[in-house]
Amino acid sequence: MRDDPFEQEVAGLFAAAPAFDDGEAFARRGLERLAAYERLRQRVLISVSAAAVLAAVLMLARSPLWASLAAKSAGIGTLIANTPLTTWCVLAAAVAGVALLLNRQALIR
């Protein structure tokens, strides 16, 4: 690896960590940020899962089977079946985007 003795010496000096007073505060702040990161990750996971469920519902709603069922009934089924695909996509993207923007604040705090 390092043939030069001086380079080894410098590596040893680097490894001798500098002492600082607020090591505990550093770790505490790091854990706070880690907890915020975990919250963000969970929320993103929930958002993505919700978007996936929405997409699955959408696919079902656009399927011929659902359309034939919806044609025989009134109300929400008809509404879902008749809503254009683009509207659903924009809605899902908007919900996911707002969720991500809000959750991003968790890391910046």
Next chain:
Amino acid sequence: MAQRPNLASLGDLDLASLTAAGDQAAFGALMRRHGPLVRGLVRRMGAQGSTADDIAQDAFIAAYTGIGNYRGEGSFGGWVCRIAGRMYVRKARHELRYQLTDQPIETGEAAGPEPGLLMDLDAALKTLSAAERVCVSLCSGAGYSHPEAAELLHIPLGTVKSHVKRGLDKLRQRLETGRQERANA
């Protein structure tokens, strides 16, 4: 009920295993143990104050998310140092871009460290140009090979070698002067 082990007495690999199982307290113990090393490296690379803390903490968070990749082959601190070095370079790439040239940057002999601090690596590092400091820190502090550092910095291998050589030469000179002054004192 199983008694919780004293985290401070556990080795890095055990703490990493506990962390992988979702124990954030174990990760806190790793941060307390290796935080000074990682923060020190980032500061020595050129980051200041709270920026250095943020980068070091971000490196620990990245290590947390990839804790399964840590196999205990080296020290945990060394592993996080590699991550922190990469993060610093990415963060400072814009500022460094104009300094990572092959041309030696004159730092001025008059701006040398105080005699009493010559033995101090930190003081000696301040006499290096930004490019030399980053290259020496990456290769000697974070354990990157010269080719790895060249790839990370997006500069030719020969340039990295030049910066490291010039940087080590300056460090050697400063540290040697400090030794002599201590011997004479």
